[in-house]
Amino acid sequence: EPDEWQAHLIHRVLQGYDGICVAATGLGKSLIFEGVAKLAGKGKVALVVCPLKALERDQVEHARRKGIDAIMINEDTEKDAHLWEQMRTTAQMVYLSPEMALSESFRNKLWKDSKFRSRLAAVFIDEAHCIDDWGEDDFRPLYRQLDSLRGYTGMEVPFVACTATCKTSTFDLLWKTLAFGNRPVWGIDVGAERPNLFFHTRILENTHNPVLDALNILPTTITSDTHREDIPKCLFYFKSEGACREAVQTLRKVLPEHLRDSVYPFSSDMSETAKEKCWKGLGDGSIRIVCATDAAGMGCSIPDVEYSIIFDLPQGLSVVAQRWGRAGRARDSLGVCILLVPSWAF
Template identity: 30%
Template sequence: RRPQPSFPTISEEDKAKIGELMRKYCNWSDDAQPMQQESIVAQVDAEDVILHAPTGSGKTAVVAGPYVFPENKGRVTIFVSPLIALQEEMVTTFKEEYKLEAVAVNSSRKASLKQTMRVSDICEGKYSVVLISPEMLQTRRFIDGVLRDDEFYHRVLALVIDEAHTISHWGAHFRKKYSSLGVVRAFLPPKTSVVAMSASFTPRVRRDVIKKLHFGSEYHDIDEGNNRPNVAIVVRACHRQLSSFADLDFVIPSDVQQPSDIPPTFIYCDKKDEGDLIVDHLRNKLPPDLRELGVVRPFNASLSHHYRKNALQHFRAGNIRIMVCTDAAGMGCNIPNIEVVVQWKLPEKLSMFVQRAGRAARRRGMKGLAVLLVEPSAYTELPQDTAATASTSAASTSTARAKSSKKTTTRKSRAPAGYAKAHGRSRGRNADATANAIDRSIRMAVDDLAEDEGLIVLVQTGDCRRRVLADVF
């Protein structure tokens, strides 16, 4: 095993000033937040961190922070990021906001480890931050060319995993290299800080991430929750035929005359083909003179990298007003001007909705709206294993406890008569408030082992949904 590299020591006095140093370095009006300060100093001290904080709360600054110390000049942070579009965006963010050279190593750059970005440039510390996917990080070419390189070994500062909940969500089936990220430690100096960041760590996912990244018994566990008080949360059933997409009509104002009349909106749809139909439907809702301006656009992984990059730029510029997205834009992309986020139909897990809702209102002082439009069947499905405890009364005030089997094939229980109406099935159907009545005394609890992480509870509870999110996360 290679020896532990030695680095210049940063004084305790300087580390204590990290909040002030970040303010001056980044030209902020305030000192760095406590969670940023703790995470930055932990990296300098070669200690592991698991950081749970809301979207838009400044987790990127955690990666840039160690470089305010001159002693870290020439050192390199490996920043694992799941999506090419996000990697490319972060390269720009590090350069423009933090004055750091960064590079994305991904499949969009065919010669990424040969010509465009020579291996020697990475190993010699030309880039402070190397953004890379877990798959590319664990390729034989990157391991042999970079991780096994002695000069790079003596420059490594930290391994940071962004959107680290994907280690648990994707590692088993979808993108298996997420579950093996912990083995990268074997190629790094023994005392290298590993930082796992996300806005959606449930207790179960947190435990899984800690295990798979091989955290020891001592690490920094920073939990800021993920509440975004500036984003209103609305959950409604679809009241019109799902195939008509008419429940989405509200995103286009009835009196629209020009593109700027439409609030900047992201609509998330988990099926690409359905997303294309939504694009067509919304375009047809526009006045004829606006339909060919590209105001409504799709955004998904099947589209070229060039298209997606340009689409994000046009959305920021205000040329595109509505983006119909799959998860390709669900994580991390920092677009500050999104006013409305809509999730069309139930996603697989609650954390998916939280991540997507977190795209809204990221600009300081801005308010946003996150809407979850669900199938009517979401109100007739009991949270798993609660059939025995749920009341058969429509106006039941008893608490239904959400239990789930560890098997994902558990048969779903159907709710008794009157259950759906009491739990909000009719909300939004009529202007008459009494017709939309919900039993607000219904307070549903969440089992932290539930496969959907409490998504059905969020939909059906009669009390505050922020309470549900606080219980889950």
């Protein structure tokens, strides 16, 4: 069942309010999207602007398990004519990137279609802090042009920005970029309290091969009789694809042969098939440790990740919050969040 704040925001969006929702990772922002899609009425659709394909896939599967007709559209799926027809007529939720929402294909096939526009219940911008983090200069500049979607939707369709990290300057940028202030707005800050998480920051000792600093979380004794489930589910975050691969190689060397495939990389240079295999493996427990870049820094909703460990200093506190937020997402579970930093940071 939804918490009171979730039910309240769903109600306001259905009343036609724009919205800004700030809530810690793991508190259930996706339930807002799903609630609006489910309750908006027959024939309605909610668009969810999403930064990563992995996040799109994860959220679509999550919604489908609840009986919601959810789909994602991206460069891997846009040639499917049936998918476009489904979006135009029956889909209740559509996950897409800013680039897809502002693409010529989407404009010609859907935005110009009055039937599709009449189906719109709301437009959600998930992980809305990306407008601040990513929308500047040459890296995904269309994040800063999302206000142009109002020209297609009209001012009657609510826009809702959702994020776990929103400093004052980010809030001001969201307000401007999403053209808030011209219609009623409902904002809510649930806070970032996660009492089931333990936070620890310490010096990175093995700078030449950082993953060695995390070996102490593995079982003290590992033999041919060690079970896969004896290794805690972990997300290790590194700055580069090369560092991820080196960590995977190191971990596989210290594990017995039957456990080596329980360690897997995740980065933007991998194929979508490989990424999907990684998330599914971590979800079903066949994979126990994922060594990732920021490509896995948002939206992983696997409930039983025990450790989220960041190697070296990330770009900002919002990145720390997003990565640490992958641990302990089930409210009755415990998670350990570790930041390993250079000695000069102390």
